[in-house]
Amino acid sequence: MNAYFPFLKKYLTAFLMAPLLVFIDVMGEIVQPVLMSRIVDQGVQEKNLHYIIITGITMLVLSIVAIIGNVGNIYYSSKASVGFAAELRQGLFRKIQTFSFLNIDKFSSASLVTRMTNDINIIQNVVMMSLRLLIRAPLMLVFGVFMAARINSSLAFIIAVAIPVLGISIFFILRKSFPYFLRMQQKLDHVNGAIQEDLMNIRVVKSFVRESFEEKKFSISNNSLRDAAIKASAIVVMVTPVMMLVMNISIVAVVWFGGKKIISGTMHIGQLMSFITYITQILMSLTMLSMTIMAFSRAGASSKRVLEVLNTDVDIVDTPSALERSIKIKAGKVEFRNVAFKYHKEAKRYVLNGINFIAHPGEQIAIIGATGSAKSTLVQLIPRLYEVGKGKILIDDLELKDYSLKNLRNSIGMVLQKNQLFSGSIKDNLRWGNPGATQEEIILACQEAQAHDFIMSFPKQYETELGQGGVNLSGGQKQRICIAMALVKHPLILILDDSTSAVDSTTEAKIQDEFKLYLKEVTIFIIAQRISSVQLADKIIVLDSGKIVGMGTHDELMKTNKTYQEIYHSQQQKEGAVK
Structure with a gap:
């Protein structure tokens, strides 16, 4: 009672x-x-x-x-x-x-x-x-x-x-x-x-x-x-x-x-x-x-x-200190220090283990690996969607718990692997993370995400009503609108979890060019299945069974990392077979 x-x-x-x-x-x-x-x-x-x-x-x-x-x-x-x-x-x-x-x-x-x-x-x-x-x-x-x-x-x-x-x-x-x-x-x-x-x-x-x-x-x-x-x-x-x-x-x-x-x-x-x-x-x-x-x-x-x-105990909450200090992210430097994670305390095996790397502001960090290597789980730890089991994650040299959840997540733009839109107009969806966004900010974000042109082709343009989950859009269109939604937030850290898988290579290259032009100070994490999508990244992290087995640029990994080489050559063979 x-x-x-x-x-x-x-x-x-x-x-x-x-x-x-x-x-x-x-x-x-x-x-x-x-x-x-x-x-x-x-x-x-x-x-x-x-x-x-x-x-x-x-x-x-x-x-x-x-x-x-x-x-x-x-x-x-x-x-x-x-x-x-x-x-x-x-x-x-x-x-x-x-x-x-x-x-x-x-x-x-x-x-x-x-x-x-x-x-x-x-x-x-x-x-x-x-x-x-x-x-x-x-x-x-x-x-x-x-x-x-x-x-x-x-x-x-x-x-x-x-x-x-x-x-x-x-x-x-x-x-x-x-x-x-x-x-x-x-x-x-x-x-x-x-x-x-x-x-x-x-x-x-x-x-x-x-x-x-x-x-x-x-x-x-x-x-x-x-x-x-x-x-x-x-x-x-x-x-x-x-x-x-x-x-x-x-x-x-x-x-x-x-x-x-x-x-x-x-x-x-x-x-x-x-x-x-x-x-x-x-x-x-x-x-x-x-x-x-x-x-x-x-x-x-x-x-x-x-x-x-x-009565469910929420395992991720604000600490009194974080609420009192109300610190905001200023630069977007991300550091993993010997991070380990498992979904349940009773589980014997860690899904992620021994993760160490630093992402400096303005860097593009690509994460690649086989299915089930915990790529998505790794990036979901950054906005504290899951809690770290061991080790620390720091942003601007402060632990995640030093930030309130609101301040932490407001500074992070995230496009999840499964793209979901809400019923309402395209404009309503784009303002989801920033209700006060102006029309100019919305259009600029859509241009960067290569969504502006197809939106303008609709009779009602940005006022076009979407069905539940965006069913009246193609997979690639939904992905680009979701990217634009994240950009409208003006994030200092941007996480793209395989968010261009339904987009053709030409459009994907244009999105990458826009990022380099307009997001020079934003720390970007990109999870992708195609090496061609990430080979220009500042740093590529190769994951295998929840552990980092390689880290460096595309050229460095092609010389030194066997796992990366196998992924690259298998994709080249598939592309050659298709041609």
């Missing part, structure tokens, strides 16, 4: 008003059977019309009060639950934004979507039910038992037997259902993942005519969810027949023993009527309570998943 308090305190008034109004509703309703019994036993039997009218008016007033209380409770419980869910969803989204890549790797995107939508909706519903039924049911139960015992204490013994029997039965049923609800939410993750993957790759699916395959794959996930839901429901539905059985047996017992008391003259007809009404209210309140507990059982599984995200 403590974890949820920050999200509900904004609606604390509504949370307090809802129970108060429930109390008013219950008080207005609980005395109705007693008044009705008095009308029968005193008004009707004694033919006292005045008493019947006065008591009837009292019942009408109390009914109106109960209705007002009920309507008010519905309003405030809705406001509290919906508001709480909105705040919780916002808080969950905010927490995800603070995650490092390592934190994000722990959860799948489909699972996070399910937690932010379906799981929070389930929690919202149970909060609403709690404010309506969870408070109402115990009040009705307690006052109902009290009023029934006042009417006839010996008949109240039936209630004393029925309540424990029903309560224990419901407890065991719901206890057994909880694991199934948790499994059901996990199956829902798989369904959402299948939907997300299929919609993102719908063009690939259609081009390979794999619709039937995707349907079968989705059917497996969907049927698995169905089976989990059926198993959970099969247990939960047992609650209703158990409740009905206990309720009907109790009413029969009351009528039987109550009828005997009426015959013997120790009980009036009106009293028996009100007693039956109270026992019905008591057992109905137990029904409502069990429904709420049943919802709690499923919400408990959802809450566990939401709290798993909220």
Whole structure:
């Protein structure tokens, strides 16, 4: 509950008003059977019309009060639950934004979507039910038992037997259902993942005519969810027949023993009527309570998943010193000192190990190596997307932790291996890292990235709307816009992670020329598969299995480094075969 308090305190008034109004509703309703019994036993039997009218008016007033209380409770419980869910969803989204890549790797995107939508909706519903039924049911139960015992204490013994029997039965049923609800939410993750993957790759699916395959794959996930839901429901539905059985047996017992008391003259007809009404209210309140507990059982599984995200320790955070000093990068010198990294603490092998090099401001540092040699991981350590395991990374002779994450990342422009654009106009995307960028700055960045010409060929030019992920652009166009996005930031350090793989050699050469002309003081890291893309770099780092096996210029490595020579000659042979 403590974890949820920050999200509900904004609606604390509504949370307090809802129970108060429930109390008013219950008080207005609980005395109705007693008044009705008095009308029968005193008004009707004694033919006292005045008493019947006065008591009837009292019942009408109390009914109106109960209705007002009920309507008010519905309003405030809705406001509290919906508001709480909105705040919780916002808080969950905010927490995800603070995650490092390592934190994000722990959860799948489909699972996070399910937690932010379906799981929070389930929690919202149970909060609403709690404010309506969870408070109402115990009040009705307690006052109902009290009023029934006042009417006839010996008949109240039936209630004393029925309540424990029903309560224990419901407890065991719901206890057994909880694991199934948790499994059901996990199956829902798989369904959402299948939907997300299929919609993102719908063009690939259609081009390979794999619709039937995707349907079968989705059917497996969907049927698995169905089976989990059926198993959970099969247990939960047992609650209703158990409740009905206990309720009907109790009413029969009351009528039987109550009828005997009426015959013997120790009980009036009106009293028996009100007693039956109270026992019905008591057992109905137990029904409502069990429904709420049943919802709690499923919400408990959802809450566990939401709290798993909220309670995740973010492994990359600002140090108090960095926030206080607020140092900014001034030159862009980057130094790796015996850096090692592994994705998980439990992992035996380091993905990167013994990395040492210095990149001076204005230098172009190329990183090349076979697939899986941890090239991308190396550059992702610079903006602290992952945390260094051993050793140090320094920028301008200060450790990364000496900079706040905001100041560090604001000075670094990064184009990731997987290019992603957002829905909106091209201009909106270009301003992503620099909302205050002028039109002139945007155009200059696009010219440097060789994107200006094709943007101007569109009817709406820079106002062209992009589909989700930039689906209406080619791979090369997306890459060039992503490069321009990084340049609009005016970074002191620029990281290009294989960001020209979909661009032809001529365009790539033009981009390199623009960099040399306009980014003379920017430290540039380039990851590339083609040696032709990096052979003019000031320094080329050759990685193999997470270790530096060569470093120098193209000419130096061609003379001294066997790994680099093998890569070069294999690419030359492929190019010759193509020609």
